[in-house]
Every structure is written in structure tokens, then in C-alpha cells.
Amino acid sequence: PASVVKELMENAIDAQAKNIHVLVTDAGRTCIQVIDDGKGMSETDARLSFERHATSKIHQAVDLFALRTMGFRGEALASIAAVAQVELKTRLETEEVGTRIVVAGSKVETQETISCPIGSSFSVRNLFFNIPARRKFLKPNETEDSNIRVEFERIALVHPDIAFFLHSNDSEVLNLPVSSLRQRIVSVFRKKLNEQLLAVKVDTTMVTISGFIGKPEFSRKRGARQYFFVNRRYMRHPYFHKAVVSAYEQIIPAGEQISYFLYFELEPDTIDVNIHPAKTEIKFENERFIWKILAAAVKESLGKFNVSIDFDMEGLPDIPVFNPQNSIESPKINYGEKFNPFKTSEPEPVYLHSKTTDWKNLYDGLEKPSFNEEEYALYPNEPFIEKGTQHLQLKGRFILTSVKSGLMFIDQHRAHIRILFDRYLKQIQCRQVLNNEDMVNLVDSLFACQTPNRTPDGHTVLSTIREEYIEKLFK
Known part of the structure; x- marks a missing residue:
């Protein structure tokens, strides 16, 4: 059921629809209906759309190397019509009436002209009605509903210029009007996500990367929203995921995840989307260089917007902004002509050759004993230490x-x-x-301790000698 929803929604997008409605009954077992207001199809195209390998999205083999549409193989409608009962109503804008076709098990049962609105309406009923063994292995409704929503969200996240509506069992699940990309992300998930996002934007000749990444403080153990989109197509890419994770190293705890919504825009001939049936694996021509650009863009966004990073700008020089219109002048050198590097500012010594008559003054102070604290200090070279009051x-x-x-x-x-x-x-x-009183006080204080026989370092404080050993000393 989820694959049916994905293929029909992609066809509606290729038809340039502005409003897409998805209605699901019993998790897709009973009915899946996709209604759009796109270009629609003529009677001939509507009939050919259910044939295998029939598509109007490419015209020659070279178009496969420059794909700009979501679909290109021409297998989706034929595969769906082979295992379900499909009803198609479509009309072109230039036509007054439309076409209705009913196909069941790859057999056309009805083809008629009807009155219907512009666009297309696909109704897929009784999925796997002709393959009971396959229908038996459908997962529970809760799981299938969850898978349908995942595919719906992936397409809605990359097309904020299109309004999407999802109904399940006549109940509205999602109502996504046309909005900005950031608002679309918040509408799909939750409002709290808005304050957790940081913008990413880098534009190079090779690739343009935009989108949002999560703030480091909102990392989580599981359940992070991680999306890559290439040319408006969802993809899984473990190699690019490592580029994002590497930017968060030593910022978030090990083992935690971060949310990101990153969109790549590059030339279609530099990628290959035709390597997996689900089109979720894409091969890049310049994968290594894009990895480096992505890692640098994420690090730049974290450095710009993360408030936990503090840049100390005090004392830095004021670097002027370069202005090519200003004329360039050579620096001017100012110097003193009278400057003499060999001339010192100290006065020249004056030598007195006169005899000293008051010779007793030469011995003043020798009879007084001088006291120097540094001679008796334990560490003479230790600097003076200030003393506080509080x-x-x-x-x-x-x-x-x-x-x-x-x-x-x-x-x-x-x-x-x-x-x-x-x-x-x-x-x-x-x-x-020590006098007798000091010795008594010392011994009393020692035996008042818990371990008087040992110091805190484990050295011996006191030891006992027996009387017989003392007598042996005097024999």
C-alpha cells in the first residue's frame, strides 16, 4: 500500500499538480485514492498508461541520463493494475469531457467518456485481490498506516509549494497548505521542532546544499528525523550521513543522534537514480567532493548559530574591509635624522681624583650588625606573597x-x-x-589521637622497648 501511494503521488507531482489529496481506507487494503489537479491525460494516454514500459516522461534513451521527473520507467501503473482493481478518471484542461477507465488484473473492463474535473483521480481497490497468498502477508493496519504516512511525509517535505491532504478512514490525518520549507517541516512533525533547527546554505558550481540541521543540545538517543533529498527526490546515503555526524564530533554525546533535513540540487547528468527499484539509492559522480562540501557547510552553520561557542574578540586588531575603489598608497616611513643608536641616555661617570679627608665615613655602619631575613628563610628565592583580610x-x-x-x-x-x-x-x-609542663602536654595530646604510634604518612612516632632488652644493654 505504501508503494502505491508513493507512485501515484509522484505521478501527480510530475503532472504539475498544486493540490494532492490522498484517501486511504483500511490501511490501503480496501481502497487507496489519489486526486490531483494537474494537467490530466488525453483518452489515448490514459489507455496507454496501463501498458508496461509506456511513459510520456521520456522521449529518447538520452533522457535517461538527465532525468528531471520523479517517474521514468513506465512500470508503476501497469504493476498496480496487475494486482488490484483500478479506476482512472482524468481530463485535460483543453477538453470539455474526460475519460474513465477501469482495469482489473491487467484487463481493461470499462473505457468511457464522462464529466470530471481537470486533473486525474486514481482509485485502487482490493489490493492483491487475485493473489490471496500475498494479501495474507500484508502487515497489520497500524504498521501499513505508518508506512503510508512515512512515504507521504517524504514527498510532502520536498514540495512545500504543493498542498497535500491525507485522510485515513474518513478522518483527516495531515493538512499541509502551501508554505515555506521551514514551516512545512514544522507542520509535518511538531511545533517544538522550529526552535531546534539551524539553517544550512552553500552554493557551489558543483552542488547547492540547503536545508536545516538540529542544534546540538537537542540530540537524542533514537527517533531523530534524518532526511536527504536530491533534486526533490528522497534518498538514503550512509556516506553523506557520516559527513553530518563528523561535524558533531565532540559536540554531542557518543551514541546520540541529531535531526537534519538537507536538500541537494545538482545537474541530473552527474547522478544515477536508476540503480535501485525503490529509487532511494543514488550514485554521485563527484561523491567525495560533495562529502567535503557537506561537512564544511554543517560545521559553518554550527559555528555561526550555536550560542555555546564563545569567540573572544577582545584585543583583536581592527582589519579594514578591502575596497577595490580606494587607491593603494605605499606606507610612509618616519625617522629622526638626529637619532644615534650608539648614544645612551645614562650620564657619563665622573671620576674624582681628590683625596678624601673624612676617611671615617667610609666605615660607617660596619659596627652595626645587619639582619637579612633571606639568610634565615627556608626558601630564599620565594617571592613575596600577599595576605588577604577576608x-x-x-x-x-x-x-x-x-x-x-x-x-x-x-x-x-x-x-x-x-x-x-x-x-x-x-x-x-x-x-x-621543653620544660616538664610542655612535655606532659605534648604526651597527653599525642595519646589523645586515634593512632598515636603512626603519622598520617605512615612513619613511626613512638616505639616500646621491653625491660629485659634494656637490662641486656648493661650486662
Whole structure:
């Protein structure tokens, strides 16, 4: 059923229809009707349209290499008429009456002149009525309805200048009036999709690529809308899909998908659509170059419109825009004629040869002991560190303080070790020893710890020697 809908809709598009109505009953088992307001057919063409390999879309073999129509084989109507009961009503704009033809199982049952509107109306009833085994293997109605909608959407997405209407069991499913491409995409799927799309546009001598791609923040695990169209024809192309995915590397999580609707326009003689019965696989003459153009176009759109990318323009030079009308002047060089590179600004030294009478002043300050903190510092070359006034504690381990140059982090544990080390070093330098009270306080504080025998680094703090070992030392 979905293939029947696809072929009949493509015929209506080739007939330059502006309004196409698709009516489906029982998922296409009972009836599929496609009505258009295109050019229509004459009585002779209407009769010949059901013959195999009969088509009015190409006139010579060379036309196969420059296809601009959706159909060209002349097999669709003949194949449909072979397995169903088909009724055709058609009329040309220049004719006052039309033609009605009924074909069942490839046999013409009725051909008559009737009154009907301009265009064509195909009714396909009782699909596979003469092949019960094939009809038995039709999928459930829900699946067939879904397949019909997929084919309907693929054609509607690439023709926003045509109004499409889809009805299923007398209920309207889709109503797509003539609109812009972006509005057509939003109408087919959902309104929320509008805010997720980024425009893509690149025009080269080889190919023109336009359409929309999804924003990185709207990636999903499954269910992404991914469509390629070439010369208004839907296609599947894994190679071009990799070009789009490569542009999103390290932007979206691995394994997630992104939606895109990309339209290719190029010369028909550079592609071959006649390599698969469904016409969904297309061979390109310049496939590798188009891959690079596509990848560059997607990356450019992401760089232009993705708000998460921040370009720091501060401090960049102001590059003027080139104007070919302005005359080009050579740069002027200004220099000082009196400039001497060997002349220094320092005053010349003055040498005094007079004898110094106040010789005692030469020894002033020698009797006073000078004190230099760097001689006693642990790290003499360490630069001066600023000290802040406001302090905050982070996770019970770090102290944050603001200084003039920025923000300072202090490790509490290491700071405490540094303070104790300086105290101990000062006591050694001053040759101070602990009195009895200090020793008692030190031992009490040590045994108040959870592990007094080990340091946090695993070193031994205290060890016990038995009395018999002490006695052995004095024997």
C-alpha cells in the first residue's frame, strides 16, 4: 500500500499538480485514492498508461541520463493494475469531457467518456485481490498506516509549494497548505521542532546544499528525523550521513543522534537514480567532493548559530574591509635624522681624583650588625606573597582568601605543618628545650589521637622497648 501511494503521488507531482489529496481506507487494503489537479491525460494516454514500459516522461534513451521527473520507467501503473482493481478518471484542461477507465488484473473492463474535473483521480481497490497468498502477508493496519504516512511525509517535505491532504478512514490525518520549507517541516512533525533547527546554505558550481540541521543540545538517543533529498527526490546515503555526524564530533554525546533535513540540487547528468527499484539509492559522480562540501557547510552553520561557542574578540586588531575603489598608497616611513643608536641616555661617570679627608665615613655602619631575613628563610628565592583580610573555608580542608592579584587557596593541613616546622626550627636555633609542663602536654595530646604510634604518612612516632632488652644493654 505504501508503494502505491508513493507512485501515484509522484505521478501527480510530475503532472504539475498544486493540490494532492490522498484517501486511504483500511490501511490501503480496501481502497487507496489519489486526486490531483494537474494537467490530466488525453483518452489515448490514459489507455496507454496501463501498458508496461509506456511513459510520456521520456522521449529518447538520452533522457535517461538527465532525468528531471520523479517517474521514468513506465512500470508503476501497469504493476498496480496487475494486482488490484483500478479506476482512472482524468481530463485535460483543453477538453470539455474526460475519460474513465477501469482495469482489473491487467484487463481493461470499462473505457468511457464522462464529466470530471481537470486533473486525474486514481482509485485502487482490493489490493492483491487475485493473489490471496500475498494479501495474507500484508502487515497489520497500524504498521501499513505508518508506512503510508512515512512515504507521504517524504514527498510532502520536498514540495512545500504543493498542498497535500491525507485522510485515513474518513478522518483527516495531515493538512499541509502551501508554505515555506521551514514551516512545512514544522507542520509535518511538531511545533517544538522550529526552535531546534539551524539553517544550512552553500552554493557551489558543483552542488547547492540547503536545508536545516538540529542544534546540538537537542540530540537524542533514537527517533531523530534524518532526511536527504536530491533534486526533490528522497534518498538514503550512509556516506553523506557520516559527513553530518563528523561535524558533531565532540559536540554531542557518543551514541546520540541529531535531526537534519538537507536538500541537494545538482545537474541530473552527474547522478544515477536508476540503480535501485525503490529509487532511494543514488550514485554521485563527484561523491567525495560533495562529502567535503557537506561537512564544511554543517560545521559553518554550527559555528555561526550555536550560542555555546564563545569567540573572544577582545584585543583583536581592527582589519579594514578591502575596497577595490580606494587607491593603494605605499606606507610612509618616519625617522629622526638626529637619532644615534650608539648614544645612551645614562650620564657619563665622573671620576674624582681628590683625596678624601673624612676617611671615617667610609666605615660607617660596619659596627652595626645587619639582619637579612633571606639568610634565615627556608626558601630564599620565594617571592613575596600577599595576605588577604577576608577568609572562607571550603569543604573543611581549604581556606580561601581574596588578594589584590586574585584568589588564594591555602591547604589547612600543610599550613599547620609549616607553622609547627618553623616553631621547631626556631627552638633549635635558640637552643630551647621543653620544660616538664610542655612535655606532659605534648604526651597527653599525642595519646589523645586515634593512632598515636603512626603519622598520617605512615612513619613511626613512638616505639616500646621491653625491660629485659634494656637490662641486656648493661650486662
